[in-house]
Amino acid sequence: MLKVISVRNLDHYFGNGSLRKQVLFNINLEISAGEIVILTGPSGSGKTTLLNLVGGLRSPLVERSSSSQSASLRVLGQELYGASAERLVQARRRNGYIFQGHNLHGSLTALQNVKMGLELHQYIELAELETRAIQILEQVGLGNHLHYYPDQLSGGQKQRVAIARALVSHPQLVLADEPTASLDSQSGRDVVNLMQKLAHEKGSTILMVTHDHRILNIADRIVQMEDGRLMSPTPAVIS
Numbered sequence: 001m002l003k004v005i006s007v008r009n010l011d012h013y014f015g016n017g018s019l020r021k022q023v024l025f026n027i028n029l030e031i032s033a034g035e036i037v038i039l040t041g042p043s044g045s046g047k048t049t050l051l052n053l054v055g056g057l058r059s060p061l062v063e064r065s066s067s068s069q070s071a072s073l074r075v076l077g078q079e080l081y082g083a084s085a086e087r088l089v090q091a092r093r094r095n096g097y098i099f100q101g102h103n104l105h106g107s108l109t110a111l112q113n114v115k116m117g118l119e120l121h122q123y124i125e126l127a128e129l130e131t132r133a134i135q136i137l138e139q140v141g142l143g144n145h146l147h148y149y150p151d152q153l154s155g156g157q158k159q160r161v162a163i164a165r166a167l168v169s170h171p172q173l174v175l176a177d178e179p180t181a182s183l184d185s186q187s188g189r190d191v192v193n194l195m196q197k198l199a200h201e202k203g204s205t206i207l208m209v210t211h212d213h214r215i216l217n218i219a220d221r222i223v224q225m226e227d228g229r230l231m232s233p234t235p236a237v238i239s
């Protein structure tokens with residue numbers, strides 16, 4: 001099966017000189033199209049760093065030492081290890097990101113914010129753009145808040161608008177960092193259902209950092225990180 005993500009022998013460091021600290025150690029991970037993979041583990045274990053590297057939000061450090069000769073970070077068929085800044089930007093644009101802190105445009109309504117997630121896709125007709133944006137907002141339980149501005153929405157509602165914006169273009173790869181952390185049970189379930197539907201119906205691949213036990217049962221695979229290392233994968237928990 002097509003590998004959407006293929007990470008081989010990847011290390012990562014922060015800082016320079018005596019402050020240099022290794023935070024990822026020889027990461028090897030393969031994720032196939034349509035898989036939902038959850039990355040879990042203690043705070044500081046390197047989950048966000050790995051997610052950011054896969055998403056092209058952080059440049060992999062290209063080391064000339066022997067251990068990293070064979071390092072590779074292939075995402076959607078593109079090699080990001082050693083890639084130029086321009087290539088990383090291109091790679092970034094293809095993905096759907098769900099991070100904490102939503103980054104909604106304050107001067108745009110919920111609907112307008114979500115439509116922005118589709119604007120890169122020029123082939124979509126205006127009417128369809130509107131329909132899809134409304135549909136996805138309904139799916140995250142915000143059908144009655146289409147014309148609300150971010151400062152009229154609660155933290156959880158803003159998070160759901162950001163999620164709708166990230167998913168409306170049906171990205172091939174969705175990267176999410178604690179997507180349900182600020183959501184109540186019902187909203188969390190709506191978001192999880194939406195992601196599951198995207199994976200099953202559109203073949204999207206989802207890599208998500210979470211500690212939320214409510215989500216664990218949608219995973220095809222749960223991968224544990226500890227101290228910058230991937231532990232052997234555990235089978236998905238069915239609760």
Ligand code: ADP
Pocket residue numbers: 014015023041042043044045046047048049050
């Ligand atoms: P997690 O997501 O599992 O909490 P992170 O990937 O955020 O872990 O962090 C892994 C390690 O890298 C931690 O020790 C953290 O302090 C360090 N780290 C993360 N980002 C930076 C940064 N920008 N500069 C320096 N150190 C960082």
